Amino acid sequence: MRAIRKPRPEPGLEVCEVPEPTVGPTDVLIRVKHAGVCGTDLHIAEWDAWAQSRLHPPVVVGHEFAGEIVAVGDEVPAELKVGQLVTAEGHIVCGHCRQCRMGDGHICRNTRIIGVDRDGAFAEYLAMPSGNVMGLNGIPTTTGAIMDPLGNAFHTVLTGDAVSGGTVLVLGCGPIGCFAVGIARAAGAAKVIASDINPKRLELARRMGAHAALNATTEDVPARVAELTQGEGADLVCEMSGHPDAIRQAFASVRLGGRINLLGLPQGEVPLKLSNDLIFKGVTVYGVIGRRMFETWHQMQRFLSSGLLDPTPVVTHTFPLEAIHDALDAIRSGAAGKVILEIGS
């Protein structure tokens, strides 16, 4: 079958033929229809320090996808059937560590990620453990293919019960930030403020429902947030950029007693004025990793199936599998929304 592979421990990806995966007793074989391209895939292509430390090529990349079940193992429950359209959580967790046992599988200490630690979704076929697979129930595969990053946004926005009636500040309007804007609106935020340095991304945030879209290059974000909130600050800050400046803005913009959910990954150390910005303000900070398994997936299905949220404006580019390098270039440009691959039909 055709697949996109990291062939060797060096920069680059190749489109090539690889054997179809085999299916164990608890696995499901899926024919991939659409797949999302992620910044992680770019790191793998460019073979950065993280990729070098984590991957063992050759490995088929890609971890965001939706497709159709074409075979099921003997022990797969009856809920999953051949012909069904599905997506899947790409983190395969152990189920036995303390985190898994406590309902926190998203921070399983033995997680194996498809497209990173084992063969992934940029391929015609993919084998997944049945417990990771969920029916789409009418959600199209173009949306199913982006439920992994959409789930990051749900996890970020809906952790902490500060949204309904509240002010939400989203720092960083890449695809996940734009999703977060839409989710905050759907969940009843009274005011959603978005910030980025790229005007195209700000335009996308506005389309997803941001009441105000701040250009962090020219505007003083905390000052503008104060102005827009009668001096109170934001109830919830979703930090989606990982940029140290944005992280400082997060702490300066959050209200007394407010919450900061950090999703963006800063490199190295970030200096923080903990006394003034966190302790005296009585702030709560939470680190967001992955999607809660599987509460977040269930939330997504309900928001998507009911029409509360339409994430499709964020999808700005679609490429065939063979054009993976064009897809990565679109991401590199910094102006794209979500980029997806059309693999099957």
Place this chain on the structure above:
Amino acid sequence: MRAIRKPRPEPGLEVCEVPEPTVGPTDVLIRVKHAGVCGTDLHIAEWDAWAQSRLHPPVVVGHEFAGEIVAVGDEVPAELKVGQLVTAEGHIVCGHCRQCRMGDGHICRNTRIIGVDRDGAFAEYLAMPSGNVMGLNGIPTTTGAIMDPLGNAFHTVLTGDAVSGGTVLVLGCGPIGCFAVGIARAAGAAKVIASDINPKRLELARRMGAHAALNATTEDVPARVAELTQGEGADLVCEMSGHPDAIRQAFASVRLGGRINLLGLPQGEVPLKLSNDLIFKGVTVYGVIGRRMFETWHQMQRFLSSGLLDPTPVVTHTFPLEAIHDALDAIRSGAAGKVILEIGS
């Protein structure tokens, strides 16, 4: 000044002249502009068993209102100013009992309610402790006058974090039930189902955003809820009627692990199949009384000021103070939404 008073321990209310209230050092004097008429006022007028056990006439009735500050005591904080439009929580709590100290003032064991335990709001002027008074910040006094029952609805819908993306069932579409429908929509419910026996009230529930409005006289409510939720049941049931049949429907309609918030007050005992309907289902039930002081008021201000919620379709009748008996008749009819009095101008 003119006021509506329960003059003697017997049925009836009278419109009469009474002395203006005096203002202590921590009090605010308010000229009343609009006031809401409540089922409680009807019980007082009709002098039912509860009223007989609780009131000590003569007492000026009415506990829902909005108006303008005309005088402030020496110890009143600077936030409250003459000329300001305000509303107030009508439950005056002790601040020293365990409940008050734990942040649960709504269940203070020493609560005194205006219009019940002391002179109330159906009058040209009213003195209130400053701690109970809140600025309207642009909310009109017609809406300010109904923030007491609106707050009951907020307290009912928003206790338990089950609304965003969830299915909410509202049993009983009197004014508070109709408010609940609108709040559930504003807070991001994926599906809101309302039920009543009165077609006019169901029409009002539809206007407030109910996706489905069930006539409990002709429809099997739990069966219809199951049908509308793929057999799962409702995530949150708001019981606003107090009718034993509706309470049974609440338990039969809630999903496994769901929540029932009870606001409607049944008379006497209600027989419940606790094993099958509550314990095996892992259900949580919560009794709603009043408004959380003052979290609920703050929530309301944000939903109203931001335009997330417009409660005005629920207000179906406005009368002058002198027409209190017409106002009570409108409530008695069972087909009215919220009924308010215009007192000042």
Place this chain on the structure above:
Amino acid sequence: MRAIRKPRPEPGLEVCEVPEPTVGPTDVLIRVKHAGVCGTDLHIAEWDAWAQSRLHPPVVVGHEFAGEIVAVGDEVPAELKVGQLVTAEGHIVCGHCRQCRMGDGHICRNTRIIGVDRDGAFAEYLAMPSGNVMGLNGIPTTTGAIMDPLGNAFHTVLTGDAVSGGTVLVLGCGPIGCFAVGIARAAGAAKVIASDINPKRLELARRMGAHAALNATTEDVPARVAELTQGEGADLVCEMSGHPDAIRQAFASVRLGGRINLLGLPQGEVPLKLSNDLIFKGVTVYGVIGRRMFETWHQMQRFLSSGLLDPTPVVTHTFPLEAIHDALDAIRSGAAGKVILEIGS
């Protein structure tokens, strides 16, 4: 192998020889050392209405046990090893229904219970899905064998965050009630009040740490609770008896804003004064079923391993497998604590 079986759809149990269970790829084969005898086993023996509606004989009974792994299937994770001492959750859940996906496996709609819906633990060997199996990590098998009912007690006492520094009332001092007393003490309750009608059980509650043990036959439980709490009532009521009188005492004894966790299963309908006892008091009621999977099991391991809780005083009787009828008689007497069987050695 030897086992205790419900052979036919009629009253009675038999000790007999049955084939050893086979082990699938995701299963673990366990040699049972100790097993707990439960009221449910009595219902099965006596073939009551519930048993008639649920069981399909022949079936090996028993669902509480601990033992040693003697074989593992090919897909079983490396954490589980031959020779390891383990216990297991007896509810085998589907993993795919909404409740399972939301982390509420204890109310899975497709649960199959060992010893009820499939062969159980009163046997020399038992096959269990590996996901249900947990290492004992030094906890003895006599305690491992009772972690199922102990988990009911943990689930009841620790749901709601009312224990540390609070007053806990335990109604019903059977084994699970006595466990609840010990757990409340270990979790920092300031005052634990227990109630029962049997002096032996009250004595056991006292041994587990109850500050006061009320005889409900001769004492007015709500009055005594009021006296012991300066008129406030209990922060948390754990209702473990299922008796309608105790349920009424629960509502009468809980403080304003308090919590009632219902574990005992009443038969038929229980009439409740919802207005006065639940709504005006702002009370929360929660139905406890099973153990949270697997948060409750993890909590138990920590309380037991650290020595915070010693449940062994509650175990009053130990019988060999062949003496199952003596074990059931001990339970019938109403004066026993926990009864266990010694099966392997």
Place this chain on the structure above:
Amino acid sequence: MRAIRKPRPEPGLEVCEVPEPTVGPTDVLIRVKHAGVCGTDLHIAEWDAWAQSRLHPPVVVGHEFAGEIVAVGDEVPAELKVGQLVTAEGHIVCGHCRQCRMGDGHICRNTRIIGVDRDGAFAEYLAMPSGNVMGLNGIPTTTGAIMDPLGNAFHTVLTGDAVSGGTVLVLGCGPIGCFAVGIARAAGAAKVIASDINPKRLELARRMGAHAALNATTEDVPARVAELTQGEGADLVCEMSGHPDAIRQAFASVRLGGRINLLGLPQGEVPLKLSNDLIFKGVTVYGVIGRRMFETWHQMQRFLSSGLLDPTPVVTHTFPLEAIHDALDAIRSGAAGKVILEIGS
């Protein structure tokens, strides 16, 4: 009356005669019996940058105390009576800002602190708003005098529901850290690990119940915590020192999905590896300031009245009012526990 005063904007404190305070209609006049000396008092004495920016001398210092009511204003509720032994929250909040209205008075934006922003407790008499005053109900005034810092410890340990059955790491064993150790034990922690650089303080932590007391000068704290927790890390880290090294240890020692409550105040910026230490670990961080008003005070009363907690071993020094400079020297030494003044008798 005698009082300890910051007379002028320069280093130093003086013991002098000042006029007795007057009592407004909502105030209570208290004869001080015991008062706690705090690091804040040392900052005021030494006239550091914070003190220079905040205080307007002359001002009577001291904010931790207990004493006897000797007079009440006309509007003071009947719960407070002449002759009653009381303590008080020293933060006088506005009651009208968003934080106060939402039940978060501890982060009121208009707080005025006794002994800092207005005359304080190191005096024979003190006037307090009645809402801040709480009866001791049998708690001795030596303990009542330290309920302010004890409340900091309660707020730190009991925020987040991670204590019962969990592992708690306390970094910094000054008086509040030592209190935290005792509270964690009383609330049912399975393991309490304390760390400091001073052997005397570690000895005090052991006396308060620490299972392990680590000397951070000679031991690798995160490595030791890992060892003591089978590699999992601590469920809750209470950071009481404000030292950047300890803050780094907090992040390195907390388990995946764990919680860090920060009370100690670092100076300047602290560099944090947010990606690895917070985001990938799914950690929650909370800034602790003051005491929740008044949930924390209520908790304290219950733990103290029931005997769950005895904080008295932490009180290592008692001085008369005149010996304030000796008291400050004891604090400066770094080896003292809690230092109190005996003022009345």
